[in-house]
Amino acid sequence: MIEIAGSVDDFQGAVEKTNGLEWLGEWEIEDIEPNDDFYEPTTKIGADFFKNKINGVTKKQSKEIQEILKAYKFIDDDGKIISDGIPELSLPDHLAHLRRDIDQAIERRAKNKQLTGRLFLSFTNEQGMKELLSLWKKWKKGEKLPRGKTKWRDVFKQTLKIRRWGMEETLYETGMIDHWRDLIDPIQPDRKIRFQIELFYRQNAERRKNNETTVGALLRETGGQSLGSFIDMPDIAFHAVKAELPEGKIRHLLNALDSSSDSDLGLFKFPGVMYFRPTGQSLVISNDESGAAAEFPDSGDMPRLPPMAAILDGVPNLQHEALKDRILFDDPDNLAAEYQPGERKHGTAMASLVIHGELDGQPDPLSSQVYFIPVMQPDPETSDRSAHFPDDVFFEDRIARAVRRMLEGESNTPAQAPTVKIINLSIGDPKRPFIHTPSPWARLLDWLSWKYRVLFCVSAGNFNGDIDVGVPHGEFSKLPDKRKKIDISLKSIAKQLSQRRLSSPAESLNSLTIGALHTDESGDYESGNRIDLLPDEALFSPVSRFGHGFRRSIKPEILFPGGRQLYRIPFRNSDKHLSLDSALRRPGQQVAWDSKEEGALSQVVYTRGTSNATALATRNGVRIHEVLTKLQEEHDEKIPENLIAVLIKTLLVHGARHDAQAETALIDSLKTSKNSRRFKEVMARYLGYGMVDIERVLGCTEQRGTVIGCGEIKEKEIHEYRFPLPIELSGISDWRRMVVTLAWFSPINPRHRNLREAKLELEPAETWDRMPLKLKRKDSDNDQVLRGTVQHEILESKKQVAKYQEDGHILLRVIGKADATERLDDKIPYGLAVTLEVEERVDILPGIISNIPVYEGIRAGIKSKVATET
Incomplete structure (x- = not known):
């Protein structure tokens, strides 16, 4: 190394x-x-x-x-x-x-x-x-x-x-030493301890086989064994095996490390091993509360349209009144048989949010079915039987098979839901926080997204630990100004950033990673012995995990409501640590819930977190698809099927911006002389591109119009888009805003440090402030927006607009570039959205902006041409 x-x-x-x-x-x-x-x-x-x-x-x-x-x-x-x-x-x-x-x-x-x-x-x-x-x-x-x-x-x-790659990387960096110390049980000295061995991916298949043989022999030599076959996924450079060793051998290793002596266990010295990692993670938290019964009035016809969204999660209760006849359920591994009544909680809650949104908000259910394929099952080794991936199962393999079955088919089984464009993944691995390089799971999502042109919405992950506010609770609770409480809480959360890294696979480049807002529709609540550390619904949830993403890209990209999360008041006023309140009551987001009680098929509870926010993002992605479908019908146009998902990705982000109140809170609490020059990056770590106002995306007004484009671009190609400007804006000095969003799916090169093979950029023909509207960037750092697969920029101005004639326009360019490859051979699918907004008092004649249909931008509302760099 x-x-x-x-x-x-x-x-x-x-x-x-x-x-x-x-x-x-x-x-x-x-x-x-x-x-x-x-x-x-x-x-x-x-x-x-x-x-x-x-x-x-x-x-x-x-x-x-x-x-x-x-x-x-x-x-x-x-x-x-x-x-x-x-x-x-x-x-x-x-x-x-x-x-x-x-x-x-x-x-x-x-x-x-x-x-x-x-x-x-x-x-x-x-x-x-x-x-x-x-x-x-x-x-x-x-x-x-x-x-x-x-x-x-x-x-x-x-x-x-x-130096040689050694235990510092294979064991310490992954947290395995601490994990094994926690597992050692003097009462059961002969039990087997299971783990995962991840190997360096050799390009030569024979060398990979030789490594498998060597690892198998070293396991047997140490008294252990593999739990199944090696997994070998060349598309994401992943080679690994599940294994077990006697606890005594693990104890021997720990004792050797404690005494600074050399271990004689050859397995831990084998240079072909990249990492030892935990296995069999429980990925969601269970709760035994049964919930309260609710009424579900007849909401009309059941969905007849084929599914646009899919959910990969634990098994849901298909008979729950909120879900019945609304889910296309596919269970090839018969995981439903593993569940007992009352254990189908997380899958039920996520399906409820995708289909209905927050039940307190009384939204309309989706008009299309939701495809649901379970990938998790109860853990019989834990007291609460929480949903997990078993010790001998690679979740990379289970996810890959599920997506292949859904969109391509397997063996003699045809594709079960080929119409799906969005896949909800409200699960993650908290034992694998993002450090340095994307995990195999994240790389898998990137590869699947590229291969099938499908969008994954992935939760950033929850931080369920205590928050140390740094002052005794008795003093904290008496602060009269909520801004001071917010200031203390934000500073406390900022000290935990190393513990709040994204949970795998949230670092996935092609996916949209979703963070949680500290807001919901549950209304007033009784606080009891609970306290709100961030009494501002424009801020992120205090349980949310943060970026940055790979290569310091913006992650999570967007925030959706995740419920107001309270913390328990400590017993002693002198205590400074506050613990998460996990009670299933207000405040929070009302969702369907699985009950142990026989015949209880209408139970609801209140939950919170980034899983919920992700489900709402998926739901709104389906709503965007509904609008796109309607516009295609109205204007007799057809968006190519392989561009639908990337266009949904574009429009989900297009409605995002930083809330001014949240920005002020972060600036007041966290901005210093040391970070002032890069504070936009600091802000993006907590807020991403911002909270999404989906209604701004779904409709135009007389003062706000949106046009969209999509296409496929090659390396060194330039796609130019010419946007006509209303003559009424010529020479005015009123406020205006332009929002531009470019999103794409990139192939990946797991052997290259940059991973992302395609780098697309959106830029004006001139600088923004030299163009007729005289715009200036807000919110995100103009360098950071180019590090992922979404470029989202908000530009505003009150300077006088340059005077122009009837042919006034803005010229934007989409540029195709190679990144993690010497030559980019593939055509890269992308979506583009541009919104122009002016003050309400500005008299824009109907038909100039408001009547530019969203979809018509592909054909007539904008003019595009293709050029090639020389």
């Missing part, structure tokens, strides 16, 4: 040209403090700067850009930055398409950030190790490296350490 500070291009090529070394992967590590030996100059932009920072830029172009910066007096003749402000550049036509890349490169250089390093993984045999160490020794002596090995010079210049 080689750890470096800085960056080295094409390190993979250097590894693959060295005998005995095999490239296995890499990932970025952040926040390496600069020191005297390792630092990156941040005050100079040389002639080759842009060539090295932007793919496809030639040496000549790089020099030309540098000269432009000199002309703007941003840098001096030596390339040193001499201006505090980053200039708005006027670029020649042949460089205009690089504007966003140029701005980002300049901004990164000017920000003087900490170094970013990478962890490089390469499996070595003795020959490879000897050659690597020989090259390292030559370089340290100042000797010239052999022909064909000069790339190693760039690596060694920034090398922090070279």
Whole structure:
């Protein structure tokens, strides 16, 4: 393993040209403090700067850009930055398409950030190790490296350490040591302890088989065994096995580690092992309360339309009055037989929210069925028999089979729900928080999303631990100002960020990750012995987990209501820790519930969390599909089936924005002199792109109009969209807002540090403030919005609009780029949405904005053309 500070291009090529070394992967590590030996100059932009920072830029172009910066007096003749402000550049036509890349490169250089390093993984045999160490020794002596090995010079210049992959990574980083300490039971010294072994993914199938043979032999040698066959999924580079060892062997390992002595257990020294991980996780929390009976009046016809949404979860109660005849249930593994009455809680609640929304809100049920395929079952080893994935089952395999059965079919069984466009995943693995690189589960969702052109809505995960408010409860409860309580609570939550990382698979790139808002429709409630730590319904739920996502992308992207979550008042006024209140009563979101009582088929309770928020996101995705279907019928148009899901993804995010009250609370509590320059990133960690106002997406007004586009784009292609502007806006000085959203599904390359093969960008033909509307970005960091698969930007202004004639317009460009691949061969599906909004008092004639149909933007409301970069 080689750890470096800085960056080295094409390190993979250097590894693959060295005998005995095999490239296995890499990932970025952040926040390496600069020191005297390792630092990156941040005050100079040389002639080759842009060539090295932007793919496809030639040496000549790089020099030309540098000269432009000199002309703007941003840098001096030596390339040193001499201006505090980053200039708005006027670029020649042949460089205009690089504007966003140029701005980002300049901004990164000017920000003087900490170094970013990478962890490089390469499996070595003795020959490879000897050659690597020989090259390292030559370089340290100042000797010239052999022909064909000069790339190693760039690596060694920034090398922090070279060492073997060991227990620090395989056991400590995954939390296995602490997990095993908790499991050790002196009363049952002979029991078996189960776990998962994840192997480095070798590109050669024979080498993978050899690793399987070796691991099997080492298990038997240690008195253990595998629990089944190895799983080998080349599309996501996942190779693993479930196993068990006698508790005594685990205790022996822990004792050796405690005494700092070397363990003689070969399994834990085998270099083919990447990680040891827990297995058989209980993924949802059970509750024994039965709930209260409710009335479900006849809501009219049962759904006749085929399913647009699917749910992967525990088994629901299909006979519950809220769900009966509304679910297309498919149970190929007969998991329903594992459940007893009263245990089908989580699946019932999620189905209730997807179909009806919050029952207190009395919304209309969906007009289409919901496809439901169970993937979890009760755990017979726990007292509450909470839903889980069994020890000998890979949830990656169970999820993959479920989606394949749904959309493609398996063996002689045809696709069971080929019309599904959205899959709800209100489950996650809290034992696998996101660190460094996406989990196999997240990579699987990315691959499935790309393969089947389907959208996954995934919960960010819940944090169920205590919150230490830092002051005695007696003092906290007497604070007269709710803003002070919010301030203390936000600061306390901010101290827990390392414990509140996203739960796998929420880091999935192609999926939408959903966070929870601290709001619901349950109305007033009796607080009793409970307290609201965040008495502001514009803020996130105090149980929500936060980003960032992979490569510091914005995750979760959007927030939906997740119910107001209260905390129990401690017994002693001196206590500073407050515990989660899990009672199934107000406040919260009313959902259908499975009861133990015979014949009780109308029970409801109040629940909270990101699972609920995710179900509401899925429900609203179906509502968006209903509107798209209606618009297609009205305008005699047809959106290609393979673009429906990505368009739903686009429109779900399109309605998101930061609430001003929530922004103010975060700024007042968390903004400091140290984080002020990057506070937009800090804000995005908690709020994502913001709370979603779905009604703004589903309809237009005379002051707000939305147009959409979709298509497939290749690398180096540019799709241009021309949006006509109402003549009534020419020259006015009234407030206006433009919201632009671009979303796509990308293929993945699990061998590349960036994973995402396709990088799409939306940019104006000129800078936003040079366009007729004179707009300025709000909310999100303009660099961070490009790191995932959704670019969502909100722009506003009150400056005077430039005067224009009848042909006034805005020109936007969608640009296709390669990321985690040298060449992008696939066409990338994307969706685009643009909304223009003006103050209500501005007189916009009907037919100018309000009568531009949403869907017509694909054909007539906007003009588009395809170009190719040169």
